[in-house]
Amino acid sequence: MATLTVALLALGGAAYAHVPDEGTPIAESPDGPATDIELVSTGSGRSVAGAYPPSVITQDPAAAYPAAPPADYTPHNAFAGLLNAVSVSDPSQTAEVFCIDIRTPTGPGLGYENGTWDESTVPNLGQVTYILNNFYPAVPDAPASATTAGDRAAAVQAAIWYFTDGFVLNADSPVRAATAEVIAATQAVGPLDEPQPPAVSITPSSDVAGAGTLAGPFTVITDAASVTLSVPDGYTMYSDAAGSAVLPNPYTTTSGTQVWVGSDTQAVDETVLSARAVVTVQSGQVYLYDGLSPGITEAQSVILADTAELDATAQATAQFVPAASLTVDKTFAGDGAGEQSAVQLVIDCGDGESRVADIPAGVSTTQTFTFEGIPVGATCVVTEPTTGENPAAAVTTDAPQSVAIPEAGATATVTNTVTRRADVPGVLPARPGVLPATGTETPLPLLWGGLAGLLGGALLVTASRFRRHPPVPPHQ
Known part of the structure; x- marks a missing residue:
């Protein structure tokens, strides 16, 4: 050539x-x-x-x-x-x-x-x-x-x-x-601004995942009609986070596609996801020597003289690091334990992986969830977007919690304290099948006093009407 x-x-x-x-x-x-x-x-x-x-x-x-x-x-x-x-x-x-x-x-x-x-x-x-x-x-x-x-x-x-x-x-x-x-x-x-880079990009530019899990998702963006994604031998691209749908390598697709990358050996290593498309490249775009020619360590940089349709590439790094587990124990305390509705925990370890724990309504015993493949050194944040609070039960939680992940793994305990609404001052018991009261309970002496007052008032009204309008005697 x-x-x-x-x-x-x-x-x-x-x-x-x-x-x-x-x-x-x-x-x-x-x-x-x-x-x-x-x-x-x-x-x-x-x-x-x-x-x-x-x-x-x-x-x-x-x-x-x-x-x-x-x-x-x-x-x-x-x-x-x-x-x-x-x-x-x-x-x-x-x-x-x-x-x-x-x-x-x-x-x-x-x-x-x-x-x-x-x-x-x-x-x-x-x-x-x-x-x-x-x-x-x-x-x-x-x-x-x-x-x-x-x-x-x-x-x-x-x-x-x-x-x-x-x-x-x-x-x-x-x-x-x-x-x-x-x-x-x-x-x-005077000078002009740097031109916009070629319209091919991968987001994020890097991702860290635990060995044996998938890095991603990586999203490719381009204004080209198509873009080709590839990874080196020994790695595989997937179209889903579970790794159930393998993609061909290379894989030609369109802008907006998401992919995940895994190591075939599940080893601690890293690789590069590459995207290549034919795009319009503006004059002023700089090109740097790729350093691949044997024996040549440097070469003069060049600059594009005029706008042209050319290959453009983007790369993202997938790094696979030692992995450990996080065990989350969900416990319940309080006299209302078991009266709460369904509960959900969300665990965010900063690696883009979705980790959710769902606990059905009515549970009172400890529920344990273990999440594998978390990168060692990550910090996981456990939140509780749904606490299970309902008309019968008030709930307090000690989430959110932050948990560092060492090589040996980590454990977190999230406790919900459930209190029956009957135990909340000023609130009537709210038992299943019974509508909650709309006011406070009235002491019995006050109730009888109120009834007596009403009866006395009625008698007075009757007497007053009698004085103003005496009864008409019957005709003889």
């Missing part, structure tokens, strides 16, 4: 990328699960001569472009221009990139994965992105002072190297005027 001809200066002196006219690939690099693109050839550009500072600097992006390299700068003659790249899964997906680290070598056959500006540690990438959006190849006829595609690409690369490395062209360079034009236009406007 590789036709880019790059020779590396090695064994003495500074190493940097140099592109002669002909040559052979420097390496055949294997593709890893995170490898997105591979360099394959040179594009538009030309050889240039200049120099860079004797030691690594952070170039002042506002500094005027020197008329010639300062005297103490290190001479550097190399190809300046575009490099062609392809997606590792489909060579028909092509892209063009510029180099952003003049001191570090690169070469054909080397794989790259998408990264962030911070990960690249390259300065002034905001200025570089302005150049990418406003000059060749995104704007084919800019800079205007260059007359060929090769000269425009070389001028853009030289301007990029000025902002990233302090590189300055010789005074007699054929593309010096065009390079100065690009630098001046960029300084007049």
Whole structure:
């Protein structure tokens, strides 16, 4: 696949990328699960001569472009221009990139994965992105002072190297005027923001599970029509938390899919869940050497010259650690024990696993629940969202409780104190089948006194009516 001809200066002196006219690939690099693109050839550009500072600097992006390299700068003659790249899964997906680290070598056959500006540690990438959006190849006829595609690409690369490395062209360079034009236009406007990363992600980025259990769920998000998930040999993907539905490896699915990952050996180890999709990648996206080529420990970072449809990947780590158990004893106390309704405990150990204990109504004896596969070192929080309180029984609980999980496992006891409503001051007994009272009980003496008062009042009313309206004697 590789036709880019790059020779590396090695064994003495500074190493940097140099592109002669002909040559052979420097390496055949294997593709890893995170490898997105591979360099394959040179594009538009030309050889240039200049120099860079004797030691690594952070170039002042506002500094005027020197008329010639300062005297103490290190001479550097190399190809300046575009490099062609392809997606590792489909060579028909092509892209063009510029180099952003003049001191570090690169070469054909080397794989790259998408990264962030911070990960690249390259300065002034905001200025570089302005150049990418406003000059060749995104704007084919800019800079205007260059007359060929090769000269425009070389001028853009030289301007990029000025902002990233302090590189300055010789005074007699054929593309010096065009390079100065690009630098001046960029300084007049200022930097742009980092572009949005390729739209493939896995959430969470890592998960810890007890050995012999499943890590997850992991949710894959992308704006692509499909995405392919995979794990290394020795691991399996599942579509459910119980591990009853095995997924193929690799597995092509759509955005929003959840998967769980397990180790076939149930050993203490870790693995990587990878997602790969073809998405729109914005200019300004940084690519970092994937480090997989034998004998090559570093390679120059590159930046996408123009928006392209390319492979993009995301990874999440599934770590399997020693596991232990948590035993939860549910006890009941109080004179109303057994009169409570159903109870539910929820145990959250921070690993995404659902752990629930349900206790039916009417239970008065201790109920024991054991949960296996909890990561050692985790802290489990036991809560009781349903205490069993009802009209007949008031319930208090000593949940929530926090329990640390050591290697030997742990035990927690959650006690509910159940009190009959009859024992609560001011409340009538509430027995099964008997409606609760709506007021307080009335003492018997007061009851008889009230009845006597009512009777006396009735007699007085009758007497009063008699005086106002005496009875009519019967007719003789």
